Amino acid sequence: xxxxxxxxxxxxxxxxxxxxxxxxxxxxxxxxxxxxxxxxxxxxxxxxxxxxxxxxxxxxxxxxxxxxxxxxxxxxxxxxxxxxxxxxxxxxxxxxxxxxxxxxxxxxxxxxxxxxxxxxxxxxxxxxxxxxxxxxxxxxxxxxxxxxxxxxxxxxxxxxxxxxxxxxxxxxxxxxxxxxxxxxxxxxxxxxxxxxxxxxxxxxxxxxxxxxxxxxxxxxxxxxxxxxxxxxxxxxxxxxxxxxxxxxxxxxxxxxxxxxxxxxxxxxxxxxxxxxxxxxxxxxxxxxxxxxxxxxxxxxxxxxxxxxxxxxxxxxxxxxxxxxxxxxxxxxxxxxxxxxxxxxxxxxxxxxxxxxxxxxxxxxxxxxxxxxxxxxxxxxxxxxxxxxxxxxxxxxxxxxxxxxxxxxxxxxxxxxxxxxxxxxxxxxxxxxxxxxxxxxxxxxxxxxxxxxxxxxxxxxxxxxxxxxxxxxxxxxxxxxxxxxxx
Amino acid sequence: xxxxxxxxxxxxxxxxxxxxxxxxxxxxxxxxxxxxxxxxxxxxxxxxxxxxxxxxxxxxxxxxxxxxxxxxxxxxxxxxxxxxxxxxxxxxxxxxxxxxxxxxxxxxxxxxxxxxxxxxxxxxxxxxxxxxxxxxxxxxxxxxxxxxxxxxxxxxxxxxxxxxxxxxxxxxxxxxxxxxxxxxxxxxxxxxxxxxxxxxxxxxxxxxxxxxxxxxxxxxxxxxxxxxxxxxxxxxxxxxxxxxxxxxxxxxxxxxxxxxxxxxxxxxxxxxxxxxxxxxxxxxxxxxxxxxxxxxxxxxxxxxxxxxxxxxxxxxxxxxxxxxxxxxxxxxxxxxxxxxxxxxxxxxxxxxxxxxxxxxxxxxxxxxxxxxxxxxxxxxxxxxxxxxxxxxxxxxxxxxxxxxxxxxxxxxxxxxxxxxxxxxxxxxxxxxxxxxxxxxxxxxxxxxxxxxxxxxxxxxxxxxxxxxxxxxxxxxxxxxxxxxxxxxxxxxxxxxxxxxxx
Numbered sequence: 001x002x003x004x005x006x007x008x009x010x011x012x013x014x015x016x017x018x019x020x021x022x023x024x025x026x027x028x029x030x031x032x033x034x035x036x037x038x039x040x041x042x043x044x045x046x047x048x049x050x051x052x053x054x055x056x057x058x059x060x061x062x063x064x065x066x067x068x069x070x071x072x073x074x075x076x077x078x079x080x081x082x083x084x085x086x087x088x089x090x091x092x093x094x095x096x097x098x099x100x101x102x103x104x105x106x107x108x109x110x111x112x113x114x115x116x117x118x119x120x121x122x123x124x125x126x127x128x129x130x131x132x133x134x135x136x137x138x139x140x141x142x143x144x145x146x147x148x149x150x151x152x153x154x155x156x157x158x159x160x161x162x163x164x165x166x167x168x169x170x171x172x173x174x175x176x177x178x179x180x181x182x183x184x185x186x187x188x189x190x191x192x193x194x195x196x197x198x199x200x201x202x203x204x205x206x207x208x209x210x211x212x213x214x215x216x217x218x219x220x221x222x223x224x225x226x227x228x229x230x231x232x233x234x235x236x237x238x239x240x241x242x243x244x245x246x247x248x249x250x251x252x253x254x255x256x257x258x259x260x261x262x263x264x265x266x267x268x269x270x271x272x273x274x275x276x277x278x279x280x281x282x283x284x285x286x287x288x289x290x291x292x293x294x295x296x297x298x299x300x301x302x303x304x305x306x307x308x309x310x311x312x313x314x315x316x317x318x319x320x321x322x323x324x325x326x327x328x329x330x331x332x333x334x335x336x337x338x339x340x341x342x343x344x345x346x347x348x349x350x351x352x353x354x355x356x357x358x359x360x361x362x363x364x365x366x367x368x369x370x371x372x373x374x375x376x377x378x379x380x381x382x383x384x385x386x387x388x389x390x391x392x393x394x395x396x397x398x399x400x401x402x403x404x405x406x407x408x409x410x411x412x413x414x415x416x417x418x419x420x421x422x423x424x425x426x427x428x429x430x431x432x433x434x435x436x437x438x439x440x441x442x443x444x445x446x447x448x449x450x451x452x453x454x455x456x457x458x459x460x461x462x463x464x465x466x467x468x469x470x471x472x473x474x475x476x477x478x479x480x481x482x483x484x485x486x
Numbered sequence: 487x488x489x490x491x492x493x494x495x496x497x498x499x500x501x502x503x504x505x506x507x508x509x510x511x512x513x514x515x516x517x518x519x520x521x522x523x524x525x526x527x528x529x530x531x532x533x534x535x536x537x538x539x540x541x542x543x544x545x546x547x548x549x550x551x552x553x554x555x556x557x558x559x560x561x562x563x564x565x566x567x568x569x570x571x572x573x574x575x576x577x578x579x580x581x582x583x584x585x586x587x588x589x590x591x592x593x594x595x596x597x598x599x600x601x602x603x604x605x606x607x608x609x610x611x612x613x614x615x616x617x618x619x620x621x622x623x624x625x626x627x628x629x630x631x632x633x634x635x636x637x638x639x640x641x642x643x644x645x646x647x648x649x650x651x652x653x654x655x656x657x658x659x660x661x662x663x664x665x666x667x668x669x670x671x672x673x674x675x676x677x678x679x680x681x682x683x684x685x686x687x688x689x690x691x692x693x694x695x696x697x698x699x700x701x702x703x704x705x706x707x708x709x710x711x712x713x714x715x716x717x718x719x720x721x722x723x724x725x726x727x728x729x730x731x732x733x734x735x736x737x738x739x740x741x742x743x744x745x746x747x748x749x750x751x752x753x754x755x756x757x758x759x760x761x762x763x764x765x766x767x768x769x770x771x772x773x774x775x776x777x778x779x780x781x782x783x784x785x786x787x788x789x790x791x792x793x794x795x796x797x798x799x800x801x802x803x804x805x806x807x808x809x810x811x812x813x814x815x816x817x818x819x820x821x822x823x824x825x826x827x828x829x830x831x832x833x834x835x836x837x838x839x840x841x842x843x844x845x846x847x848x849x850x851x852x853x854x855x856x857x858x859x860x861x862x863x864x865x866x867x868x869x870x871x872x873x874x875x876x877x878x879x880x881x882x883x884x885x886x887x888x889x890x891x892x893x894x895x896x897x898x899x900x901x902x903x904x905x906x907x908x909x910x911x912x913x914x915x916x917x918x919x920x921x922x923x924x925x926x927x928x929x930x931x932x933x934x935x936x937x938x939x940x941x942x943x944x945x946x947x948x949x950x951x952x953x954x955x956x957x958x959x960x961x962x963x964x965x966x967x968x969x970x971x972x973x974x975x976x977x978x979x980x981x982x983x984x985x986x987x988x
Contacts, residue, residue: 335560335571373610393643394636400557403680407559407571410684424673431669432662435646439658442610443651477557484561 013066013075016053016083017124023049024117031110039109043098046113050091050120057084071191072131078338079128081483082260085345086127089253090120092353092461096360097245099455106153107243115152116249119145123257126264132180132190135261139176139225142257143169146250150242161241168234169224176221182214183269192268199273199281208275215270215285219292222265225258227251227315228322229295236307239315240364247311248356251318252349259325259341283414286330290416293330296323297426304433311364313433314355317390320426321348327419328405331412339483340401340408346479347397347472351389354465358383361454369437371446379454380441382466389469391434392427397472402427493533493550494577497587498623500529505616508609516608523612524598530623531591538588541581542973551578551629570687578629578692581974582831586626586751586758589835592960593750593842594619596953600743600846603853604652611652615744617644622751626758631679631689638675641752642668649740660732660739667732671722675759678715691766698767699985706771713771716764717778723756724812727785737805742849749808749841757815757834761827761982765819769985772822779820780903780910786813788913791920795927800851800858803928804844807884810917811837817914818899826902827982829895831975836891836964843880843957847873850950851932855941860928865937870945874933876954881929883961885922891964 011018027042034042057080065076097112122141129135147169151162186207187195199211224231227250239247266282275284300320307313325348328340358379362368373380389396402423409420454462472479504526511519541547558572579587597615604611617640624637642665650661683689685704686697698704722729736748765772772779790810797803811833818830850873851866852858867874886892896918904911946954964971 335562339560388643394639399639403676403683404559406676406680407684410681420677424677428666428669428673431665435662435665438647439650439661442647443658475557480557480559 009068010066011068012060013063013068013128014073015056015060016087017121019049019053019056020117020121020124024114024121027110027117028114031114034110040098042110042113043094046117047091047094047098049117050087050094054084054087054091057087067130070131071193072134073125073128074130075128078263081338081342082127082256082345083124085256085342085349086120086123086253086260088346089256089349089353090116090249092349092357092465093245093249093253095457095461096248096353096357099457099459099461100243100245100360101455102153102243106155108152112149112152112243112245115145115149119149119249120253123253123260126257127260129264130192132184132192132265135264136177136180139257139261140173142254143173143225146246146254149246149249150238152246153243157241158243159241161238164234164241165238168231172221172224172231174221176218176224179214179216179218179221180265182210182217186210186214192264195269196272199269202274205276208273208281211270211273211281212285215266215281216288218265219262219289222258222262223292225261226255226322226325227258227319228326229292229299229319232296232299232319232322235319236303236312236315239318240309240311244311244356244360244364248353248360251314251356252352255318255322256345256349259329259345262329263338263341283332286332287416289326289330290419293323293326294418294422296320296326297422301426301429301433305429307433308366309364310359310366310369310437313366313437314352314359317430317433318352320430321352321390323426324402324405324423327423328408330416330419331405331408333408333412335411336404336408339480340404342483343404343476343479344401347389347401347469350465350469350472351386351396351398354382354386354462354469355390357458357461357465358386361452361458366437366440367447369440370444372441374446375448375451376454379452379462382462383441384438385466385469387434387437389473391431395470395473397469397476400473400476491550491552493537494552494579494627497530497533497537498577498620498627500533501526501616501619501623503529505613505620508612508616511609513607513609519608519612520602523601523615524595526616527591527595527598527619530587530619531595534584534588534591537579538584538974541584542970547579547581547584552576553629571683573632573689574630575633576629576690576692577627577633579627580978581976582761582978583626583758585835585971585974586754587623589754589838590619590622590626590751592956593746593838594622596842596846596957597743597746597750599949599953600746600849601741602949603743603849604741607651611648614644614647614651618648618744618747622747622755625755629691631682631691631694631763634691635672635675635679638755639672641755642672645736645740645744645748645752648744649736652741652744653739654741656735656739660735663732663735667722667725667729671719674715674719674722678712678719681712691763695766699769709768710771710774713764713768713775716768717760717772717775720756720759720764721782723759724753724815725756725809726782726812726816727789727809730786730809733808734802734805737808738799738801742801742845742852746842746845746849749804749845750838753808753812754834754838757812757819757830760819761831761978765827765982765985769982772819773986776820776822776906779816780907781820783813783816783818783820784910784913786810786816787917788813788920791917791924794924795920797924797928798860800860800863800928800932801848803860803924804841804848807921807924808837808841810921811841811884813917814896814899814914817903817910818895821899821902821906822983822986823902823905824979824983825898825905827979828972828975829897829899829902831978832891832898832964832968832971833895835971836895836961839957839960839964840880840883840892843876843954843961844884846950846954846957847877847880850946851877854944855939857939860931861938863932863939864935865933867933868937869943872946872951876946876958877929877933879958879961881925883958883965885925886918889962889965891961891968894965894968 125138187198227235270282273281275281304316389398392402554575556575621640628634790806794806818826883890886896
């Protein structure tokens with residue numbers, strides 16, 4: 001390959017990735033030379049990298065679909081919009097990390113920044129990969145970096161969580177890879193666009209049978225990343241043990257990346273593969289995903305009822321939310337589809353990061369929320385809004401997102417009543433535990449009278465999330481316009 | 487359709503002004519906060535009264551309609567005509583909803599006075615109270631299902647806090663049962679709204695009403711289950727018989743000042759929803775459900791009355807009496823004729839005033855004697871004659887004495903019921919006798935007999951007297967001049983009946 005071919009590629013498609021990569025390299029070098037306490041500068045540097053990446057995604061928004069490197073890297077509308085989500089989420093998490101303090105300085109900020117950005121890079125690559133290889137490389141980059149991130153605190157709980165995460169993650173990855181290997185074996189290509197063509201013409205029932213197997217195995221493997229049934233059991237322990245910024249990263253950015261992967265593979269490969277009765281494989285096999293979605297909603301909401309730790313509770317609630325998004329995922333409505341999932345992930349990003357930001361300063365145990373309204377009213381009100389939004393109360397982004405899912409489900413060609421009922425039933429159950437936190441904040445007397453001091457960056461995250469959770473609840477058009485104009 | 491009037495927006499959101507003032511007050515200035523809170527309920531009261539009077543002078547309410555583009559789902563490039571899956575910010579009133587707005591404003595002013603009793607966290611109380619106020623106004627003024635649901639849930643959350651923080655010893659349990667039951671109700675409502683939105687592409691109430699009445703593209707089975715789900719959703723709020731336990735808890739354990747609004751307005755949202763959306767969208771389906779409505783109404787009426795008879799706590803008596811009185815609403819609606827529907831709507835208004843008056847008095851009794859137990863109260867007529875007198879008046883209104891509002895509504899509802907079904911009517915009348923028994927039993931136990939209670943025997947203060955006199959005046963006013971109300975609701979009744987082809 002000579003230099004001319006190399007230059008003939010439209011490298012600008014990868015500008016966001018390049019910016020992040022450059023930031024990673026610079027930070028890892030700078031980390032070697034910095035003074036002990038000067039980690040804040042690194043944080044701001046990393047943050048500026050993300051900001052530039054966001055800007056570059058916006059600039060690229062006007063471009064058409066660019067496909068480079070033998071179609072392994074595709075920058076289409078889907079990639080841009082979801083990459084934007086990943087970057088915005090990562091920006092918030094970074095701000096949280098800058099303000100993250102432990103009593104004994106056991107949290108290595110420098111390492112966090114570049115590992116975190118590496119994980120982000122993996123997620124970004126996943127969102128624009130047009131080939132199973134790049135997809136898997138991105139997935140592993142994300143996974144391996146997150147394993148280390150979970151254990152960064154080097155405390156017993158953190159290490160235990162990291163170990164659980166590695167083992168579960170390893171198994172899940174193996175299962176995913178097993179499923180993907182079927183796809184390669186059947187089509188003889190790792191390129192998604194090739195597979196689409198090959199499977200679309202396939203009439204052979206035995207191939208369909210193996211494809212169905214690949215469908216189920218791959219989904220089970222990927223359910224790890226989105227923290228959904230059947231691979232959900234890691235979530236509570238890991239969420240609780242990991243440092244809070246990492247938890248918010250796992251519950252938002254990593255989950256978004258999981259959904260990106262799911263949509264990329266399932267919608268294109270199985271959504272076009274021919275099945276029986278003129279249906280596609282996806283349509284034929286979606287009852288299985290529907291069952292898993294219902295299970296996720298039930299398991300998440302029911303077990304969340306009994307949690308005494310807000311971090312664990314949010315872990316179970318995040319399982320339930322994954323189930324809600326899967327409801328939209330299997331609905332295949334002709335009118336709303338990607339916009340529903342995108343908007344839900346955006347709303348989920350805002351309310352969940354907001355809630356984790358509050359937990360980061362208040363602490364995870366439910367008693368620490370007692371009387372919060374008395375000691376720090378602003379934080380209490382912000383938390384109330386995030387919880388209301390998670391519960392899907394109108395006036396917040398969470399409600400619009402949930403309504404959007406309901407619309408998607410109702411306008412789909414084959415309406416699954418069980419899904420809708422599970423969604424609404426789960427919502428009612430979730431009222432109990434979300435309002436339980438509010439009961440602590442407003443109805444119980446505070447344990448200690450003094451105010452908790454809040455780092456500026458965390459304050460900023462809480463404020464921004466609060467404003468946008470409300471703004472998107474009252475005027476969601478601004479986000480929907482970004483999606484539909486793009 | 488673009489309405490640009492801003493009167494209704496002003497009306498619904500005018501409490502925000504006072505809310506802002508209260509929010510920025512220091513917690514210590516309790517007196518100023520209380521004054522501000524009462525003053526803040528005046529602008530909506532003035533606006534709604536003004537509209538109400540103008541309406542009776544022949545003003546066309548279509549002139550105050552508002553519609554602004556708000557949000558839209560999905561991607562449908564259309565050049566002209568209404569875009570599917572878009573939601574407009576629509577406010578409008580008809581005679582019935584204007585009446586409810588007016589009732590809301592009056593009762594809120596009264597409730598803000600009653601809340602003087604709250605001693606702790608006064609500021610927080612009024613903040614939640616004002617959110618509730620905005621929610622209630624919005625519910626009656628909105629002309630779009632989406633907007634309706636938004637305000638509906640606002641009342642849910644704010645009342646949850648009012649019950650859970652300022653109620654009595656078992657307040658949190660009451661707050662939770664309120665939350666769960668109403669959560670189920672709103673989930674069912676959301677189910678219906680989302681389904682309608684997804685299949686018709688609109689949530690505008692006007693468009694939907696004409697759509698459902700003229701278009702046959704919906705299968706009748708679909709319409710029937712939509713109607714039934716709506717019935718359950720609003721039935722929980724009303725409440726209908728097996729779903730009533732939450733409402734007893736709220737009546738008994740919530741602060742009485744908030745129960746004024748709960749019993750006076752919030753329960754009526756159930757009836758309002760049934761009439762405006764249930765009967766408005768699916769008249770023939772509801773006509774088919776008429777036996778069910780009659781039966782449930784009768785059960786409510788008798789069950790509430792019988793249980794009220796054996797209660798030993800005044801608040802419980804009133805709670806069961808609310809169950810019983812809501813039965814009359816259901817009976818009237820189930821009769822599906824002019825007198826019945828008119829009686830039902832009349833009962834909604836009349837019970838709003840009567841329940842508010844009763845709970846205002848409960849509030850004053852509790853403030854003075856710290857109990858509402860019938861066994862521990864007695865002889866109030868001796869020591870606090872004004873209070874006892876008003877209590878007697880309120881109970882007479884509640885049992886439907888002629889010349890008061892309760893009489894008119896019961897009369898009309900039963901005229902309607904007798905036209906439809908003789909047996910149901912005959913059974914229902916038993917309950918009216920029971921009503922007289924339990925009301926008099928309870929009130930006589932409190933007002934006459936030996937003095938038993940400890941506490942300061944201070945009679946009604948001037949602001950309390952003013953509030954109860956105003957409420958009493960309205961009760962007599964409606965009882966003596968029912969055309970005040972009938973003129974307002976005649977259009978709604980006609981619309982309901984037209985849809986049934988009757």
